[in-house]
Amino acid sequence: MLSVRCSTRVSNAASCFIMASPYFMHRRAAAIRRGNQPAGCTPAASLRSKLTNKRRDAAPVAYVAVKAEEEEARISEQRPSSAPLSTGGCHEPLQQAAVQPKTETDAVPLSSPRRRRRQLKVEYDDDDGVLPVKTEHWEPPEWKKQLGFIREMRSSRDAPVDQMGAEKCYDTEAPAHVRRFQVLVSLMLSSQTKDQVTGAAMQKLRAHGCTVENVLATDDDTLGKLIYPVGFWRNKVKYLKLTSAVLQKEFGGDIPDSVEGLVRLPGVGPKMAHLAMNIAWDQVSGIGVDTHVHRISNRLGWLRKPTKNPEETRKALEEWLPRELWGEINWLLVGFGQQVCLPINPLCSVCLNQHSCPSAHKNSPAKRPKAGSQRSPSPTSSFKAKTEPGSAVKDERITEESLTRPVSPTKHRRKLKSKINH
Structure with a gap:
C-alpha cells in the first residue's frame, strides 16, 4: 500500500514538472479545462x-x-526556448x-481592433563635404570664334551707331544730370528710327535746349517740328512731355538710377533702360536688345531655341553669355547688323562667319517697295573680305532700279525672239 502511494506521488510530481515547462503550456491548459487536475497540486489561474x-x-x-x-x-x-526551468513547483x-510586464509595442488599444503605426521621424545626414550637383551650362558651339570675327569686322568703327548713336548725341559740356537726360531722350527717339534721323533730331533739340525745363516749356507743335521725321513722332512728343514732368516732380530733373525706375517712365522699355544704365550711369544691368541684336542672335544660333521678340532674346542671352560682355554686345551686333548682317539680303558672301553661321546664304525674300517711296541706300561694309587671289566676290543684291524700272512689251518680245533664234 505504501509503494502504491509513493508511485502515485512520484507520477503526480512528474506530471506537474512536465506541465510547468513552457513547451507544454498549451497541453496543461487543455488538461485544466478538462478538469484532469492531479491531486495535491493547486495550479494558479492561467x-x-x-x-x-x-x-x-x-x-x-x-x-x-x-x-x-x-x-x-x-x-x-x-518565449525563448532557453528560459530556465523552475524546480520550485508548478x-x-x-x-x-x-507578472511579466508588456512592452510598449505589445500593448493593444481596446478602442480600435487594428494597431496604429507609430510615426517615424526622418532625419538627414549633414551635407558637409558633399559637392552640389552642377547643372549643365549650355552655350553655342562656336560663339567665341564668331564673336572674334564680328570684332574684326567692326574694328573700323564706321557704322552709323558709332557716329550717331546714343553715346554721341549728348552734350559733353553740359551738367551731369542734363547729359543723362539727353541720353534718355536720344534712346526714346531711336525707337523704330535710323541713327541718322535720330542724330539730326538730337542736334535740333540740343540747339533749342534739351533740358527738362525747356521740354516742358515748349508747345507740342514746336517740339514735333524739332524731332520730325523720327518714327511715331507724335507719340514721342507726348511721351517726352510726360516723362519730363515725372522727372521734374520725382527726381529733380535727373533720371532714375535703376532699371525699375526707368521702365516706369512713359515710353521707356527694357532695352532703353539697360542702355541708359550703361551709358548714363556706367552700370551694366543687362543686355540692351534691339531689332539688330534680336535678328543676329537668332541667325547665329546663339539661343537654345528661336525667340519671337527682343525681350525673350535678352533673357536667353543673359543665361549663358558672360556678364563682362553684356555692355559690349549691343554695340558690336548693332553695327554688324547695319553694315553686313542686313535685315534683307544680308552680305553673307563677305562675312567672316559664313562658314560657321547656320543661316549663311539663306537670304530673306526681297520686299517690293511701295509706290512713290524711296528706300535709303543700305550702308556697305568697309572691311575687306578675305578671299583667295584671283577670286571675286559677287554682290547678289537686287538693285532698286531693277525692281522699279518698267519693262515695255515690245522689248520683252524682242528678248524672247533673240533667245529662240539663238
Missing part, C-alpha cells in the same frame, strides 16, 4: 483567464476575449508569465 477577467471587467466587449486568446498564444510563442512559471 494567463488566458487573467487577461479575460481583467478585460471583461474593464470593457465587456465581445471581441476582447478573442483578443486575449490571441495575445496569450503570441506571448507563449515569443506555480512559479505561470506566475512569471502572468
